[in-house]
Amino acid sequence: MLQALLEAAFALVALGVALSMRPWRLLVDRTLPGRYATPQDVPRIASPLWTPLLATxxxxxxLWAMPTLHKMPLQLQWSGACLVVLTLGWPLAMPTLALVGVIACLLSPGLAGHEALRLIVWHGMLPATLGMLWGVLLRQWLGTKVFVYLFGRCFMGTVFSLFAASVLASATGQPLPGVNEDLSHIAHWLMAWGDAVVTGMICSVCVAYRPDWLATWSDRLYLYEQVAEKHDRSA
Known part of the structure; x- marks a missing residue:
């Protein structure tokens, strides 16, 4: 009972802080820059973040409901939370992951009540929050470099965030069913690497072709300022 209250408190605090930042502003239509005769002539385009949001x-x-839809010898659950926070940003990722958990609960009869809450917290909100904090630390320590973003944040950040969340979940009495604690850590570690490979590949493709699908990426910050800094050094 106490554990459920703590999980509910974490989820409510995360949602409250995220919604206080008004993340829906990221989904508002944008205007194209340029000179126009009247304000009515300014063309508007839909926010590019609608694509990763709807895909999520x-x-x-x-993917969250899959282990409960059929029997599996090892009940490993895909997270994808770090990819969500990289594409949508932390404030928008929190309500999105909560909604993902609600939809997964509707898809699977095995997810209801406390099980759905645990799924939202331990597979969604907590690893996404850890991934966000890891990104902040990387920017403070190593600066804004493309390699740091792709390898340090997208890849290694996903590994550490998911594994840390799974270890915390096991410590609170949520081991994998039918598997001892040591083997469950190995399983979670390998699953975190699989999630990280997919996250790193998708983010690399988005940086190259669709950077506007990544709310945590900025061409000006990671590309233009680096080029300007190298030019100043050479001069």
Missing amino acids: LVILPW
Whole structure:
């Protein structure tokens, strides 16, 4: 009972802080820069973050519900939370992951009540929050470099965040069913690497072709300022 209250408190605090930042502003239509005769002539385009948001709500609930939809010898659950926070940013990722958990609960009869809450907290909000904090530390320690973002934040950040969340979950009495504690840590470690490989590949493709799908990426910050800094050094 106490554990459920702590999980509910964490989820409510995370949602409250995220919603206080008004993340829906990221989904507002944007205006194209340029000179126009009247304000009515300014063209507007939909926010590019609608694409990763809708993809998350369509795909991720099935991945979260998959272990409960059929019997598996090892009940490993895909997270994808670090990818969500990289594409949407932490404030928008929190309500999105909560909604993913609700949809997964509707898809699978095995997810209800406390099980759905644990899924949202331990597989969604906590690793996403750890990934966000890891990104902040990397920027403070190593600066804004493309390699630091892709390898340090997207890849290694996903590994550490998911594994740390799984270790904390096991410490609170949520081991994998039918598996001893040592083997469960190995399973979570390997699963974190698989999640990290997918996250790193998708973010690398987005940086190259669709950087506007990454709310945590900035061409000006990671590319233009680095080029300007190298030019100043050479001069």
